[in-house]
Amino acid sequence: MEKIEITLSFDSEKMEALVIYLKKENSSVQNKMDEALRQLYEQTVPEPVREYLDAKSAAARPKRPPRPSQPKAAAPKPAADSTKQEKEGDV
Template sequence: MKQVNLTISFDEEKLSALKRYMSKRDLELEREMTDALVKLYEKYVPAPVREYIDETDTSAPTRSRRSPRPTTPKPVEETEVTQ
């Protein structure tokens, strides 16, 4: 899918503090924001719509639509039944 850039306004001092304390935990602001957007997407976009979007995503690796190869069943050992 085509990626877009988002622009938001945020207090400069708060952003600086956020980056400083996130770096102490080896966290990346962009990664955390992306994760938050994904959670919002999953929360508000209905599942059928997400499935449709996933199906029409041309950048996703194509999945083989062929049936999987049938497996050869293992021979079953015959046991003698006595009554």
């Protein structure tokens, strides 16, 4: 599915404080907003509609072609035993 960008306005000093304290939690405003928007979507959009959109999205996604297999290195051929050939020729 195509993604869209959402723009919000927020007080700059509050945003700076939010960034500082979320950093201490190893999180970010982006992560928290993504999570909140996902929760809002799940609470608001009925499950059959979500399932339909998920199925539609999965069908639209092209499957990745399998990776080409790497050819195996050819085993070196054993060298001909010249002494054995010489003996057979002498017989």
